[in-house]
Amino acid sequence: MPELRRDPVAGRWVIISIERGKRPADFTRETSAKKGGFCAFCNGHENTTPPEIIAFRSDGSAPDTPGWTLRVVPNKFPALKIEGLLEKTGEGIYDKMSGVGAHEVIIESPDHNATLSTMPLKAVEDMLWAYYYRILDLKKDMRLKYVVIFKNEGEAAGATLEHSHSQLIALPIIPKQVAEEIAGAKRYYELKERCIFCDIIRQETDSRIRVVSENKNYIALSPYAPRSPFETWVLPKQHYSAFAPNEDFSTLAEILQKTMKQMDKVLDKPHYNMMLHISAFHDEINDYYHWHLEIIPKLTKIAGFEWGSGFYINPTPPEEAAKFLREAKI
């Protein structure tokens, strides 16, 4: 069973995945995403993944056979396990709990070479629907408090498989960083009776210097204090705390694909991480938090200064990044 352990000073939790315990020789200096070779996520290889949790199959084909356009499967090497009791114990001054949670993979397309920029718009929309359905299902499990949905694209972003996919990790605690972001938004609301993200959208829409694009329901922008060059956020223009198809997911898919095309053009297909930021399960509908997507292309490295301080050095002002993306000929 994996373990969650808490650092007694900083208060952050880590997952010690004891069962995939790595010995020194298991670490390659640079793990590369497997180029070519056998791919477990490809069409026809359904029996090489754990059985699917959900799949989109317009042809009525049977589970774990070809015919799908999107599959969600458990991660074969999960960081957390869905079976078992959530046990919380102490170890002298330390705190730990059993590593109960879900770790799933969303295979976004049967096509090995598809990316968010190149796949049919419908496939991007389906990916968002899959996120939504999995949240709906996982929040029924009373042991779980939060789900982190993310996408690692490319080796520099930590992807170990080339085939385009997202992942989700559902956790028995709310991660410290998420709790702090939510608390920050809550403090602002208590002070002003306004959602801080709504205020950000208002100010950015007025000044326009950091706006990358917008459509009927969504806005893409470079945040004021980005950790990385070309960091981009996508937010619903209306206030929504929970991730849901409020105006359906088609306009979200549209702006997300457009953003990825702009990044591909300006940064020559960068490796990137995408993270969905949502409210906690127990307080999904509220006035103070505003769900959004954060996209971070991997252009700089996390080094000692960042590790030691949590401070980031960003060599590209967001005003310039937004301009480059906005003006990209896609």
Add this chain to the structure above:
Amino acid sequence: MPELRRDPVAGRWVIISIERGKRPADFTRETSAKKGGFCAFCNGHENTTPPEIIAFRSDGSAPDTPGWTLRVVPNKFPALKIEGLLEKTGEGIYDKMSGVGAHEVIIESPDHNATLSTMPLKAVEDMLWAYYYRILDLKKDMRLKYVVIFKNEGEAAGATLEHSHSQLIALPIIPKQVAEEIAGAKRYYELKERCIFCDIIRQETDSRIRVVSENKNYIALSPYAPRSPFETWVLPKQHYSAFAPNEDFSTLAEILQKTMKQMDKVLDKPHYNMMLHISAFHDEINDYYHWHLEIIPKLTKIAGFEWGSGFYINPTPPEEAAKFLREAKI
């Protein structure tokens, strides 16, 4: 002038280094540490760095000429600038301040190929003295509140130059992550009237399962909740909040070099980050915080899950890592 900007929700600050503003084409996907070629940090190339701030010269040679064993110079491309007023301003709902601070490089040896493992023990000790002298000097500047001292070794750790060096960045604010760590220690002290790091050392010394090594004054251990495989901390056994040569730096140099030799042996000369964690300038002597070094070999990548949650997945239990390091034949 660089800018410090605050994320209005999460509260973290970032440095926007406007003057070295990078355009898209300036980012190479993998910036490599320059192998071979001209090195500005080598003996005889003193005129290619900004004038030295301090240097150790046992032969009485003149500043910025050969004859040194260690040099501290301003970073040629500083993230922050030492000149100028600290101005704090608002921009609508956002907060920023001028990027006042120091960014210096500690060149640890005139030998291009030296590393912490291979350089003379005296050179490691001198590096620690240089850290100490620079802290003494920088804390006199009333605009500055904290200094982050760190070392990036190898490309995967974010080093852009091969020649062994440390860096320091002195800041006009206490970074959020540092403030939280200090606050965590303070809360524990308020509750128990004991330093939490002293308690950690006591528990680890009793159980020994996470102890890597110890000598008269220092202990090296794998922390209970490490973010990365083989993360190792070095702490003084006695309680000291400020980084100072309490029992001189020779035993610290000894355990640090030993730790690096163990890592080199077990992990085949890993790239790594080393960070000095100290108290804030305004409260350097206290009962609740305990300075220490944190060393993180770069064996895993920061991916979407870590970005989105601040949670880390560590595939190597610290008990195993400590055992490997402890038993390394060095």
